[in-house]
Amino acid sequence: xxxxxxxxxxxxxxxxxxxxxxxxxxxxxxxxxxxxxxxxxxxxxxxxxxxxxxxxxxxxxxxxxxxxxxxxxxxxxxxxxxxxxxxxxxxxxxxxxxxxxxxxxxxxxxxxxxxxx
Numbered sequence: 001x002x003x004x005x006x007x008x009x010x011x012x013x014x015x016x017x018x019x020x021x022x023x024x025x026x027x028x029x030x031x032x033x034x035x036x037x038x039x040x041x042x043x044x045x046x047x048x049x050x051x052x053x054x055x056x057x058x059x060x061x062x063x064x065x066x067x068x069x070x071x072x073x074x075x076x077x078x079x080x081x082x083x084x085x086x087x088x089x090x091x092x093x094x095x096x097x098x099x100x101x102x103x104x105x106x107x108x109x110x111x112x113x114x115x116x117x
Contacts, residue, residue: 027111033070
């Protein structure tokens with residue numbers, strides 16, 4: 001019985017570790033996504049200054065696609081947070097970071113700070 005409990009605990013730890021890794025990867029994708037969106041918006045702004053309507057329309061389509069991708073990633077992040085924190089907790093990075101032992105969430109906290117800038 002004790003061996004079965006130990007295996008179950010290891011599987012739970014392993015699952016949580018995979019979910020944390022996926023969360024970090026998703027935040028890295030978010031950071032790249034925000035950078036790409038910023039670049040697209042800058043290009044669109046300059047196209048508007050030059051009155052280039054075709055360029056603006058093409059960039060609008062790219063901006064919408066980028067926003068949809070980022071929304072899908074946000075949904076996935078929320079699912080991961082619910083999986084890690086449970087359904088009764090607020091599914092936020094702040095809540096997750098508050099529950100992690102000191103030093104175990106440094107990479108996650110650094111990514112969160114980068115995105116918030």
